[in-house]
Amino acid sequence: MALALPALRRPSVIPGFGLTLGFTILYLSLVVLIPLSGVVWRTADLGWAEFLRLATDERTLAALKVSFGCAFAAAALNVVFGALVAWVLVRYRFPGRPLLDAAVDLPFALPTAVAGIALTALYAPDGWIGGPLAALGLKIAWTPLGIVVALVFVGLPFVVRTVQPVMEEIEREIEEASATLGASRARTVFRVLAPSLSPALLTGFALAFARGVGEYGSVIFIAGNLPYRSEIAPLLIVIRLEEFNYAAATAIAAVMLAISFAMLLAINSLQAWSRRRYGHG
Amino acid sequence: MEVRIEAVAKDFDRHPALHEIDLAIASGELAALVGPSGSGKTTLLRLIAGLETPGRGRILFGEEDASRLSVQARRVGFVFQHYALFRHMTVLENVGFGLSARPRALRPARAEIDRRARELLELVQLGGLEKRYPPQLSGGQRQRVALARALAIEPRVLLLDEPFGALDAQVRRDLRRWLRELHDRTGHTTVFVTHDQEEALELADRVVVMSQGRIEQAATPDEVYDRPATAFVHGFIGESSRLPVRVEGGEVFLDDRPTGLRADWEGPAELFFRPHQALVGDGAGGLAGMVTGGRRIAGVRRVELELGAAHRRVEVDLPLAQSCAPGTLLAFRPTAFRLYPLAGEGRPADRAPARQLAHG
Numbered sequence: 001m002a003l004a005l006p007a008l009r010r011p012s013v014i015p016g017f018g019l020t021l022g023f024t025i026l027y028l029s030l031v032v033l034i035p036l037s038g039v040v041w042r043t044a045d046l047g048w049a050e051f052l053r054l055a056t057d058e059r060t061l062a063a064l065k066v067s068f069g070c071a072f073a074a075a076a077l078n079v080v081f082g083a084l085v086a087w088v089l090v091r092y093r094f095p096g097r098p099l100l101d102a103a104v105d106l107p108f109a110l111p112t113a114v115a116g117i118a119l120t121a122l123y124a125p126d127g128w129i130g131g132p133l134a135a136l137g138l139k140i141a142w143t144p145l146g147i148v149v150a151l152v153f154v155g156l157p158f159v160v161r162t163v164q165p166v167m168e169e170i171e172r173e174i175e176e177a178s179a180t181l182g183a184s185r186a187r188t189v190f191r192v193l194a195p196s197l198s199p200a201l202l203t204g205f206a207l208a209f210a211r212g213v214g215e216y217g218s219v220i221f222i223a224g225n226l227p228y229r230s231e232i233a234p235l236l237i238v239i240r241l242e243e244f245n246y247a248a249a250t251a252i253a254a255v256m257l258a259i260s261f262a263m264l265l266a267i268n269s270l271q272a273w274s275r276r277r278y279g280h281g
Numbered sequence: 282m283e284v285r286i287e288a289v290a291k292d293f294d295r296h297p298a299l300h301e302i303d304l305a306i307a308s309g310e311l312a313a314l315v316g317p318s319g320s321g322k323t324t325l326l327r328l329i330a331g332l333e334t335p336g337r338g339r340i341l342f343g344e345e346d347a348s349r350l351s352v353q354a355r356r357v358g359f360v361f362q363h364y365a366l367f368r369h370m371t372v373l374e375n376v377g378f379g380l381s382a383r384p385r386a387l388r389p390a391r392a393e394i395d396r397r398a399r400e401l402l403e404l405v406q407l408g409g410l411e412k413r414y415p416p417q418l419s420g421g422q423r424q425r426v427a428l429a430r431a432l433a434i435e436p437r438v439l440l441l442d443e444p445f446g447a448l449d450a451q452v453r454r455d456l457r458r459w460l461r462e463l464h465d466r467t468g469h470t471t472v473f474v475t476h477d478q479e480e481a482l483e484l485a486d487r488v489v490v491m492s493q494g495r496i497e498q499a500a501t502p503d504e505v506y507d508r509p510a511t512a513f514v515h516g517f518i519g520e521s522s523r524l525p526v527r528v529e530g531g532e533v534f535l536d537d538r539p540t541g542l543r544a545d546w547e548g549p550a551e552l553f554f555r556p557h558q559a560l561v562g563d564g565a566g567g568l569a570g571m572v573t574g575g576r577r578i579a580g581v582r583r584v585e586l587e588l589g590a591a592h593r594r595v596e597v598d599l600p601l602a603q604s605c606a607p608g609t610l611l612a613f614r615p616t617a618f619r620l621y622p623l624a625g626e627g628r629p630a631d632r633a634p635a636r637q638l639a640h641g
């Protein structure tokens with residue numbers, strides 16, 4: 001290429017940069033960019049005013065709020081409890097550990113509808129868990145809480161499986177060093193262990209969050225799908241499609257795309273910062 | 282602070298790692314733990330630090346029973362073999378960690394912590410590297426950061442597990458001398474593990490030789506080298522050759538032939554001598570062996586000999602100038618040797634005490 005790109009042409013010990021970059025761009029275009037640009041394209045057809053009207057429709061806004069809010073809450077819960085599960089799997093040897101380890105992956109493998117039906121049966125007011133909770137006045141199925149439950153379920157392996165290998169890298173000696181220096185257990189966890197895990201925790205959060213925003217199958221059973229209250233955006237898109245209201249469906253899709261992309265971008269840069277600060281490669 | 286280990290034993294899943302051990306380390310002493318891999322050195326160090334709990338026995342810091350104290354409360358400086366630095370903290374934060382972890386009432390102000398950490402970094406000759414992160418340091422520098430971090434808590438005892446294990450020979454030698462100086466200056470009671478016996482002999486006030494979860498000997502370097510308490514110590518510390526002999530009427534026999542050596546002993550024994558403690562050449566008398574090879578070791582030529590029909594191998598030192606071709610017969614006589622009971626005489630030879638130092 002006659003056109004010199006100094007930043008990209010830094011000599012490297014690993015050959016084939018040009019070829020692999022070219023392939024990556026082509027592949028991403030085919031698999032990700034072209035389908036997504038379809039959404040943008042269709043939206044552009046609508047015209048700005050029409051798009052705004054559809055996107056700020058009250059029911060749409062409510063659905064978006066439910067989708068992103070629940071996904072965020074579920075991902076946050078998963079970070080805390082996923083880290084705990086990973087910790088137990090990494091640090092302790094106990095009978096049944098291989099079973100527990102395998103069980104973590106179940107949400108990956110299970111058809112989401114199966115998960116949805118199972119969770120609904122459990123958390124319905126007459127279910128095993130839902131029953132006692134209903135007696136306490138806490139309704140889970142057919143409320144946003146139910147959505148969070150479903151999203152915690154599908155998002156858990158993302159956190160556990162991203163954090164686990166990084167935890168395995170932390171030598172026990174690091175903890176012991178902290179203890180011999182006089183640090184309490186809590187101080188060791190929050191000042192020594194957590195910071196070195198933060199890039200992995202952020203990645204796990206991003207993955208669980210992204211999965212939660214896009215989740216459909218397991219949610220629609222437990223959510224009850226009451227408009228304005230427990231209706232998620234992906235479901236609203238399907239509803240609009242069934243009404244042959246392609247314009248509205250596209251508008252919602254475009255908004256979801258924009259928000260998701262912005263959030264992932266933000267998380268990515270936070271992660272890069274945290275890796276510079278805490279990771280060092 | 283004096284450290285006393287009283288009848289301490291430790292099992293891992295019923296497999297004994299340490300049999301009953303007694304050891305007293307005087308205040309300000311620099312003691313070295315040496316022994317083969319798996320002999321229990323790390324286990325002993327971790328017991329002192331409180332990172333393992335003893336199955337039996339007590340560990341005393343001065344008059345205080347440390348076995349009752351948590352790791353945090355023991356105030357031991359532990360330097361891990363792989364440093365165990367906190368990689369997300371700068372060098373300065375690493376060194377200051379122990380001070381900032383103190384309970385609020387005892388914690389110095391931020392500026393004071395930084396000042397002391399800087400002071401310690403000067404002490405370990407790392408001034409100017411405060412802002413670096415551990416992965417940006419060389420092995421020797423990380424080692425010294427780990428040491429400074431351990432010193433920051435004003436430890437009652439300083440414990441180092443193979444502090445120079447991962448470093449190259451030159452750096453080891455420098456750090457060794459430097460650690461000795463640092464110890465002389467700060468006067469911490471220090472125990473360090475090493476698998477390098479040369480390091481132990483050069484650096485320590487006292488060498489503790491361990492084998493299979495037992496202490497074979499704990500004495501000054503001279504004592505351990507010149508008067509090994511057991512056959513194991515003789516074989517482990519320094520170079521030595523061994524020959525199975527028997528003593529009758531005060532005379533030492535090898536394969537039923539007199540060796541010209543005399544000893545106050547009766548019956549079978551194992552004879553140990555060092556390569557440099559042998560008179561070699563015509564007229565040396567006593568023993569003779571066929572030269573099978575030789576190599577130069579610093580200022581001497583070390584020759585391997587095979588003795589008798591059983592092809593027993595021994596090594597003796599010759600002056601560099603003196604050459605000797607393989608196949609020639611060489612006469613020699615140990616000028617100093619020690620006898621130990623033979624293995625299989627009711628008790629293992631490696632454990633029974635030496636009874637005799639004789640001069641031939």
Ligand SMILES: Nc1ncnc2c1ncn2[C@@H]1O[C@H](COP(=O)(O)OP(=O)(O)OP(=O)(O)O)[C@@H](O)[C@H]1O
Pocket residue numbers: 293294297298316317318319320321322323324325476
């Ligand atoms: N956590 C543990 N669980 C089970 N066995 C252990 C454990 N730690 C040590 N051991 C056993 O205890 C014995 C002593 O081990 P230790 O680590 O103290 O040896 P060492 O003298 O430090 O050896 P090296 O020179 O190789 O470091 C060994 O047989 C070892 O296998």
Ligand SMILES: [Mg+2]
Pocket residue numbers: 322323324
């Ligand atoms: Mg060890």
